[in-house]
Amino acid sequence: MAKKSLFDMKPVKGYEKKLEDFFPMERRCSNCLGCKFVPFEKIKSNRFGRNCPSVWHYNFNTYSARGRFQLGQNIIEDGYVKFEGQALDAIFNCQACGACDVGCKVTRFNLEPLAHNIALKERAVEKGLAPVELKAAANSLTKQKTMLPDAKKANRADWAAGLKLKDVSGKETAEYVFFPGCQYAYDPELQKKAKTYVKVLQKAGVDLGYLGKLDMCCGGRAKQTGFREEFEAEAHANAAAWEKAGVVKIVTPCSDCYHAIKRQYALLGIKVEVVHAVELIADLVKAKKLKFKKTLDVAVTYHDPCHLGRLGEPHEDWNGTEKKILNQVHTWEPPRPRYAGTYGIYDAPREILAAIPGVRLIEMERIRENSWCCGAGGGCSVFNPEYSDAIASERVTEAQATGAEAIVTACPWCEINLTGIESDNGTYLDVVDIIDLVAKAL
Numbered sequence: 001m002a003k004k005s006l007f008d009m010k011p012v013k014g015y016e017k018k019l020e021d022f023f024p025m026e027r028r029c030s031n032c033l034g035c036k037f038v039p040f041e042k043i044k045s046n047r048f049g050r051n052c053p054s055v056w057h058y059n060f061n062t063y064s065a066r067g068r069f070q071l072g073q074n075i076i077e078d079g080y081v082k083f084e085g086q087a088l089d090a091i092f093n094c095q096a097c098g099a100c101d102v103g104c105k106v107t108r109f110n111l112e113p114l115a116h117n118i119a120l121k122e123r124a125v126e127k128g129l130a131p132v133e134l135k136a137a138a139n140s141l142t143k144q145k146t147m148l149p150d151a152k153k154a155n156r157a158d159w160a161a162g163l164k165l166k167d168v169s170g171k172e173t174a175e176y177v178f179f180p181g182c183q184y185a186y187d188p189e190l191q192k193k194a195k196t197y198v199k200v201l202q203k204a205g206v207d208l209g210y211l212g213k214l215d216m217c218c219g220g221r222a223k224q225t226g227f228r229e230e231f232e233a234e235a236h237a238n239a240a241a242w243e244k245a246g247v248v249k250i251v252t253p254c255s256d257c258y259h260a261i262k263r264q265y266a267l268l269g270i271k272v273e274v275v276h277a278v279e280l281i282a283d284l285v286k287a288k289k290l291k292f293k294k295t296l297d298v299a300v301t302y303h304d305p306c307h308l309g310r311l312g313e314p315h316e317d318w319n320g321t322e323k324k325i326l327n328q329v330h331t332w333e334p335p336r337p338r339y340a341g342t343y344g345i346y347d348a349p350r351e352i353l354a355a356i357p358g359v360r361l362i363e364m365e366r367i368r369e370n371s372w373c374c375g376a377g378g379g380c381s382v383f384n385p386e387y388s389d390a391i392a393s394e395r396v397t398e399a400q401a402t403g404a405e406a407i408v409t410a411c412p413w414c415e416i417n418l419t420g421i422e423s424d425n426g427t428y429l430d431v432v433d434i435i436d437l438v439a440k441a442l
């Protein structure tokens with residue numbers, strides 16, 4: 001009898017949606033501006049009231065979710081806008097940060113601006129029109145199992161050298177498998193932090209392993225950049241590796257991996273228990289398995305990574321039907337899950353910071369589901385670094401306005417993109433991985 005797979009690998013209903021399927025949605029957009037501004041009741045100042053990095057930077061409607069709905073409509077329905085020039089520029093310079101999606105859902109239940117933005121990218125990719133840097137990254141994913149340029153599969157596990165970590169690709173087993181993600185696996189500075197994560201978790205008694213030669217990219221960036229086929233191939237390769245290694249629970253310090261596995265893999269029928277490291281550490285602190293003994297005396301602000309926060313909500317299966325009342329009002333039976341960012345991971349990192357003696361958290365204006373993107377989303381830092389840096393600079397400026405001495409985050413992409421970036425006044429702010437504060441205070 002064939003061995004039963006841990007995963008059913010059946011994509012959920014609606015997963016196969018293509019650009020044409022968004023046509024009714026494109027027409028339903030009401031030009032309400034929710035995708036351009038922080039929800040009005042939550043705006044604290046005019047200065048930091050915008051939510052979409054793309055339209056903020058380019059100051060042109062086509063670079064917003066609303067504009068991309070119109071662009072899609074013109075491309076699909078009328079065919080008079082072609083996949084070229086400025087249209088392609090607007091399509092790929094979406095950070096896939098999801099702020100528009102959350103903003104839209106304040107008043108609208110039936111629109112998915114983020115999924116539509118990505119569907120536009122997917123069609124451009126199918127036509128071979130992606131920026132060359134993104135094509136190279138996708139090619140690297142296929143060949144080297146990472147989207148980082150110049151990184152090699154053969155060096156994937158180098159980061160774990162010297163750690164007493166169980167290798168579950170062989171005969172060993174562990175309760176949690178540590179899934180570092182590409183940045184922690186390859187970046188020399190971040191490799192040190194990956195080691196710190198492992199040591200902290202082991203100190204608290206977590207039974208921890210890693211995938212050794214079976215470890216690879218989650219592929220989440222391929223999905224964000226429109227390389228759907230490459231993403232799906234990577235997701236299936238990971239599922240096969242986990243199956244082989246008998247993986248039960250995954251802990252990752254990377255917000256992109258977290259989102260990819262928690263949300264995107266679930267859409268493909270690959271459902272595995274995954275937690276972000278901050279969730280596990282917050283639980284260990286509560287259980288007194290990690291005790292902070294030192295006082296740090298520092299004022300910090302916390303940057304919510306998009307893929308851990310608003311895009312970190314778990315996927316919920318829904319097999320209902322859409323109905324129209326009076327041929328106008330859309331309803332769903334049973335009620336459909338509404339991904340408005342509410343259930344992302346916001347509290348765990350804040351609980352950790354609150355538990356460290358001497359750490360004072362001063363919040364920025366745009367936080368939680370309305371957080372401003374770091375600028376590294378959607379592969380923009382790869383093919384348009386100037387734009388990516390401008391988005392990061394806006395965040396550093398906002399962080400400086402709090403009076404904090406450092407920005408703390410829980411995502412390697414955010415950490416890299418915010419580091420060494422000047423604010424509006426030409427000064428800098430330290431960017432700190434939350435694990436460094438944790439380790440320092442133990």
Ligand code: SF4
Nearest residue numbers: 029031032034035104
């Ligand atoms: S918030 Fe939604 S409905 Fe409003 S303009 Fe943006 S995409 Fe359209």
Ligand code: SF4
Nearest residue numbers: 052094095097098100
């Ligand atoms: S995903 Fe982010 S960058 Fe793209 S349209 Fe939405 S808010 Fe703007």
